[in-house]
Ligand code: HEM
């Protein structure tokens with residue numbers, strides 16, 4: 170079916186075509202993963218700086234002046250710099266880390282291997298999409314160095330701050346670069362989505378029915394569709410925003426804006442248009458981050474509990490339902506924008522409806538684990554972590570999705586806690602679980618389990634230590650994006666909580682260095698993985714050599730005879746039966 174790709178050179182390839190302009194989905198996946206890790210380092214450092222300010226507001230850190238001569242002139246962080254920090258932290262983490270690693274990284278690496286194809290449907294487009302996102306990332310990073318500094322209107326880039334070039338320091342060149350960088354990102358992500366959808370629909374090997382796909386691939390399929398349908402809204406918004414900034418249009422700018430005492434000559438537009446366009450992308454985007462994590466969790470939990478995933482069909486329908494609903498809920502980000510309470514109540518209902526497929530998934534994971542003989546490997550621990558963070562973040566979502574309670578909690582630290590659990594946390598743990606689980610397939614070596622477990626426990630505990638107390642700060646009235654809470658008397662008693670959070674965040678950040686060290690050390694020196702199926706898994710990717718060569722399988726692509734979850738099937742006399750094993754007694758799925 171997919172034999173057509175053998176033609177692009179099986180012979181020895183040069184450095185440039187192997188490592189730089191590779192067409193091979195596995196190399197492209199690794200390129201994305203490497204880029205995401207580098208961006209995570211930047212995004213993480215920004216988070217540490219944010220927490221430094223909130224942990225000890227106004228303190229002098231003279232040594233930091235060397236690194237940030239304007240932002241930390243004479244060692245104190247300026248408010249302008251703080252605003253840039255959380256803007257760029259959010260942007261980098263959401264788009265350049267947690268969309269790139271699980272989707273572009275693992276999607277590219279895994280989809281052909283899991284469906285039985287030699288490569289993605291459009292290998293050239295695949296290469297192009299990486300080389301489109303890379304300039305986007307570079308442009309975003311360069312924006313720190315331009316006059317006025319990086320963008321400072323939040324990762325949501327709301328006008329008028331983002332639409333008026335003279336509004337605040339970051340509104341100038343920094344904001345322009347932010348928009349241009351995002352346009353590159355969107356172009357790249359759309360190419361990727363097209364590749365995902367076409368590949369999964371057209372290149373499946375013999376016997377690989379849609380209802381035999383691993384849940385990871387199902388998630389990537391829906392993610393591809395979501396990306397294709399939602400990112401264009403942001404692209405349109407970004408281009409209109411450029412027009413408002415440079416060409417004198419007023420899509421997002423209403424009449425009567427003053428800068429200082431100068432009336433700004435625009436009229437007729439509305440910032441709400443941007444909010445609609447942004448959140449039409451923004452909510453599907455959080456599922457673009459989370460669905461792959463849910464797919465990884467399902468595959469990893471089944472493997473290490475040695476159980477068929479409970480309710481496979483309902484899992485597939487839940488992924489699809491979440492995908493559809495994600496387009497109908499964007500208004501829950503705009504309850505306090507003056508929308509009619511009736512319209513608000515419609516968005517409440519669509520939002521709360523997402524709780525149903527989410528609960529289906531959660532109960533299915535728990536049923537899979539129930540009374541299982543669990544193997545607590547590092548990838549399994551991270552997969553269980555995904556479930557934990559997903560439940561914690563999901564429960565607070567109910568309060569934010571209901572307009573009556575959201576009016577109180579909106580733009581407080583309760584929101585920051587919520588999205589760091591449901592999106593940032595689940596996505597981060599998903600990416601880490603995937604690295605530990607598929608590392609032997611990617612590099613032919615294992616990561617160190619001892620270091621992996623230390624990394625997991627430090628990350629898990631410090632994650633809760635960092636973000637759980639933020640719920641309390643939010644309920645107590647601490648607003649998000651605030652530079653120095655102590656300017657308000659009523660927030661002063663909360664300072665010890667903020668200091669505690671910062672210490673936890675530093676532990677969390679330091680723990681990731683263990684991961685980075687383990688990753689690179691294992692790549693060169695880790696225990697060799699000779700066999701193709703080290704975890705005794707059933708997915709088709711485990712039939713290919715570790716690591717797979719060009720074209721993935723040496724001979725024919727294996728045929729698929731069953732679903733990927735035949736663990737301890739009573740109809741079979743083996744403990745596990747991979748997808749490529751012909752039925753001995755009776756196939757399932
Ligand atoms: C090392 C772990 C992390 C720490 C300590 C951290 C900390 C913070 C803090 C303190 C803020 C500022 C909140 C505010 O003032 O409103 C923030 C904002 C944010 N973070 Fe994180 N974060 C971490 C990881 C992540 C990850 C992995 C993501 C990925 C999705 C993420 C996404 C965001 C977003 C979207 C914002 C909002 C930015 C804005 O308000 O414009 N964070 N983070």
Ligand SMILES: [Cu+2]
Nearest residue numbers: 452499501502
């Ligand atoms: Cu939302």
